[in-house]
Amino acid sequence: xxxxSSGNMKLAALxxxxxxxxxxCASAVSVNAEDAARTPAITTxxxxxxxKGMWPHVEPGWEGRLAQDETQxxxxxxxxxxxxxxxxxxxxxxxxxxxxxxxxxxLGDWREGEKIASSGKGGQFSDAPDxxxxxxxxxxxxxxxxxxxxxTIGPSLTGYGKQHGFSPEAARTAYAKLFNAQASVACSNxxxxxxxxxxxxxxxxxxxxxxxxxxxxxNK
Amino acid sequence: MIIRRFLRxxxxxxxxxxxxxxxxxxxxxxxxxxxxxxxxxEMINDPMANPAFLNVDRGExxxxxxxxxxxxxxxxxxxxxxxxxxDGAYAELxxxxxxxxxxxxxxxxxxxxxxKIQGLDTKDVLKRKFGAPGVNSDMEDLVAFIANxxxxxxxxxxxxxxxxxxxxxxxxxLFFRRGSLLDFSxxxxxxxxxxxxxxxxxxxxxxxxxxxxxxxxxxxxxxxSQSQTRTMQHRLYDCYRQMRMPPxxxxxxxxxxxMLYLTKQAEGGTLNVPSIxx
Numbered sequence: 429x430x431x432x433s434s435g436n437m438k439l440a441a442l443x444x445x446x447x448x449x450x451x452x453c454a455s456a457v458s459v460n461a462e463d464a465a466r467t468p469a470i471t472t473x474x475x476x477x478x479x480k481g482m483w484p485h486v487e488p489g490w491e492g493r494l495a496q497d498e499t500q501x502x503x504x505x506x507x508x509x510x511x512x513x514x515x516x517x518x519x520x521x522x523x524x525x526x527x528x529x530x531x532x533x534x535l536g537d538w539r540e541g542e543k544i545a546s547s548g549k550g551g552q553f554s555d556a557p558d559x560x561x562x563x564x565x566x567x568x569x570x571x572x573x574x575x576x577x578x579x580t581i582g583p584s585l586t587g588y589g590k591q592h593g594f595s596p597e598a599a600r601t602a603y604a605k606l607f608n609a610q611a612s613v614a615c616s617n618x619x620x621x622x623x624x625x626x627x628x629x630x631x632x633x634x635x636x637x638x639x640x641x642x643x644x645x646x647n648k
Numbered sequence: 649m650i651i652r653r654f655l656r657x658x659x660x661x662x663x664x665x666x667x668x669x670x671x672x673x674x675x676x677x678x679x680x681x682x683x684x685x686x687x688x689x690e691m692i693n694d695p696m697a698n699p700a701f702l703n704v705d706r707g708e709x710x711x712x713x714x715x716x717x718x719x720x721x722x723x724x725x726x727x728x729x730x731x732x733x734x735d736g737a738y739a740e741l742x743x744x745x746x747x748x749x750x751x752x753x754x755x756x757x758x759x760x761x762x763x764k765i766q767g768l769d770t771k772d773v774l775k776r777k778f779g780a781p782g783v784n785s786d787m788e789d790l791v792a793f794i795a796n797x798x799x800x801x802x803x804x805x806x807x808x809x810x811x812x813x814x815x816x817x818x819x820x821x822l823f824f825r826r827g828s829l830l831d832f833s834x835x836x837x838x839x840x841x842x843x844x845x846x847x848x849x850x851x852x853x854x855x856x857x858x859x860x861x862x863x864x865x866x867x868x869x870x871x872x873s874q875s876q877t878r879t880m881q882h883r884l885y886d887c888y889r890q891m892r893m894p895p896x897x898x899x900x901x902x903x904x905x906x907m908l909y910l911t912k913q914a915e916g917g918t919l920n921v922p923s924i925x926x
Contacts, residue, residue, distance in 0.1 A: 495827075508839075
């Protein structure tokens, strides 16, 4: 996925059009209804001037982080409550990005996966550039039953593999979710680890093994 | 202030620091909510136990110290309630200022006063914007001092000027703006009731209420994990770091807009600052 600095005009027009559509469809959800009632629209262009002011000088290679892709822009506008129509568009677009491993194997080493799930490092301006990225799964999810320091932003994943009968189909679906959470849930809070290349293919397999391996503490 | 006498005795400082840290760590690691909360409340308001009062003292001195090319103090700086009026000023910031025709937060206003009133080259002040071991931050000291002058008061955020309403709207858009490598926005962590990241409870900052009041009512704070007093500017900087964004520009209008959005949610909440956090 490329960071399009050239597509800003198209993006602005699209975002504005989508925002208009989203406002009309928003009445069912209280946050959006409130928004529609009282907030005069801040255009994307206007917001961008503030964003530029917040990051006037950026290290080489970091400029892309300031731009938003279509999904990020839309989910921002609708406060992560897309209409059914927009949700369909988003999941279709995101599902198309999923790349399964070339060798067809979606499971790796659960011990490595556990380490990745426990690490919140990588990608921060305070990290050395070669810092190994963690998935920080425990920030949001319960996983191994004896790890008590887990977050509750996402659902508990304790027993995940077991609950899905350790089935290869379920493992494949989970891999897709790890690669791109929005392929299944539009505007999901979960990072799209594979899309941004934040976790490598091997890391995704390892995390998936942490969920699906019979020996993994997740399933004990 | 009595503290100045104690500043000559590093041993006393070290002991006070150790006591705070050991009580803090004990409180956060072992005890349940109620008891550590009581101890914590007692500590924040005790200048002998809360290390942030060292910053308050330094801030008080800086406010009165003649500096810059004009060799005058900051004492005529208008923080929104009139030149030199400190009581309650922090509780009404960010706000629109007629002289600059823009919405400004405390840090922006202090930098502006340093330049305009004192003729101070703020390069060094900005270089030391965040304190570090062996490095004092004038900004953090001044904010601690000035915020403390609003301690016990309620946040007042009328959004009476159109520029304030606009800044609120911009702040809201920034709050929900998803981006960078993990698709995070502020809302990713701060838009639900009763959730936590690892074991850290997360306030819901999308609506007025006790979460926002408790959160905004406790900044600036002494952060035990960093051994530094930190302001809301630093907290936002730290959030953006975790969001995998580049470091945001200190004193930028976007940060002020975001701060105004958050402060509005805390409207009517009581400040108790500087506080202590982990």
